[in-house]
Amino acid sequence: MTDRYPPGPRLPRVVQALLHTKWHAWFMTTQARKFGDVFTLRLVPPMPEHVVVFSRPEHIREIFAADPADLHAGEGNRSLEAIMGEHSLLLTDEAEHARARRLLMPAFTGSALAGYRALVEAIAEAHVDTWAPGSTVTTLDRMEDLTLEVIMQVVFGVTDERGRAELMPLLRRILDINPVVFLGFKWPRLQRFGLWKRFQQDKVALDSVLYAEIARRRAQPEQDRRTDVLSRLLAVGSGDEPLTDAELRDQLVTLLLAGHETTASALSWALHEMAAAPAVQERARQAAHDGDDRYLEAVLKEAMRRRTVIGGVPRQLTRDMTIGGIPLPRGTVVHTSIVLAHQDLVNHAEPERFRPERFLDGSLAPNTWLPFGGGVRRCIGASLSLMEGTVVLREVLSRYRFTAAQGERGRIRNITNVPAHGARMVITAAAAPATAAR
Structure with a gap:
């Protein structure tokens, strides 16, 4: 059976699984150098047994354009079921996924985002105003606090102090998942002990609060006047x-797990990259002063390219298929590598350079920038994430200059690439840009 797959590393499966999980970008890059654009990883449960990695734009286009009945994204993400639940948009396929996405879409339209923007601006302004000029801030922590507040109010609609005090600690504990917890999903007996037991207790407590909030909101006849995501979902026609x-x-x-840490990480990486590129930081400060959200969004997008937050997108074959000219058997998981696509020299000139202009000059080719996936499974919250990130960058840049307190590297926390040292910054108060003062 194994000779039906493209070549790949011959390391023991458990070693490949560990490298894939904890040192993903390094592992993908070294294997691509050795085996080329397509190679096979062999992993251990609860991860897929065979993972074939693709990164060329034409292969990615082929995967994203394929019939969703032939390539199941839900099955490829099955290890997350114990956290997200069997009905999660990330874990369902075909008709069930199409129905859930159809019901969720009205909460993420352009008009809906316009309604959320003022709330995001108020939250960002309140948080950023607490920073003290002359201090050193751990931006990852600050961004996580801010984006969690956005989730609380924009998605859950919880604004009162009592509700926030009840829900916030539970959300924090659920978000801070030790990767070892995932072993308990494969071997349920572990759930009686230590961190696995604590995770289950936190999950039960969170579910109790969420179901109580859902029941309370269903009983409110004025729910259609609220604009948070939960209210919109309850008001489905x-x-x-x-x-x-x-x-x-x-x-x-x-929405909590997919939209919180990913956005916080992207923002902290964006600040770190601008600290290392003063010219970009100054242009971004000018853009913040001028209301040039297009450039600020390009800064955020370039941070997502340069410091890929999620390593790849899995799909599981439901039948024997040929992808990229390679016959693959049913059950294979194909992995579109975001890490490799974002580093490709052919599609990204000077890939190691932080250059937001690549998102403004028309040089970016399709299927070469993939932080939100693609096709019918593209992240439903992509526009909300970009809007939120742009607003936050504007609030930070209009108030402060910043320099990195130390060098930075990435580390995998849960499934997200975050700054290992929290992207610590020394911040100073910033006057209006020179061009604006004249």
Whole structure:
């Protein structure tokens, strides 16, 4: 069976699984140098047994454009079910996924985002105003606090102090998942002990709070006047069967896990990269003063390219298929490597250079920038994440200059690439840009 797959490392499966999980970017890069654009990883449960890695734009286009019935994204993410729930948008396929996405989409339209923007601006301004000029701030921690507040209010609609005090600690503990916890999903007996037991207790407590909030909101006749994501989901019209309580719970937790740490990490990387590129920082400060959100969004996008937050996108074959000219058997997981696509010399000139202009000059080719995936499974919250990130960058840059307190490297926390030292910055108060003062 193994000779049906492209070549790949011959390391023991458990070693490959560890490298894939903890040192993902380094492992992908070294294997691509050795085996080329397509190679096979052999992993251990609960991870897929065979993972074939693709990174060329034409291969990625082929995977994203394929019939979703042939390539199941939900099955490729199955190890997350114990956290996100069986109804999660990330874990369902075909008709069930299409229905859930259809019901969720109204909460992420352009008009919906316009309604969230003022709230995001107020949250960002309040948080950034607490920074003390002349101090050293750990930007990853600050961005996580800020983006969690956005999730609390924009997604859950929880604004009162009592509700926030009840929900916030639970969300923090669920978010701070030790990767070892995932072993307990494969061997349930572990859930009676130590950190596995604590995780289960936190999950039960969170579910209790969420179901109580859902019940309370269902009982409120004025719910259609609220604009948070939960209220929009509860107000789904009669043309579709509404989401059940269990489905609502799973989608809310999915939005929390998929939209919190990823955005916080991207923002902290953006600040770190600008600290190392003073000319970019000054142009971004000018953009913040001028209201040039297009350039600020390009800064965020370039940070997502340069410091890839999520390493890749998996799909599981439901039948024998040929991808990139390679016959693959049913059950294979194909992995579109975001890390490798973002580092490719052919598609990204000077890939190690932080150059936001590449997102403004028309040089970016399709299927070469993939932080939100692609095709019918593209992240439903992509526009919200970009809007939130742009707003936060504007608030920071309009108030402060910053320099890196130390060098930085990435580390994998949960499944996200975060700054290992928290992207610590020394901040100083910033006057208006020179061009604006004249």
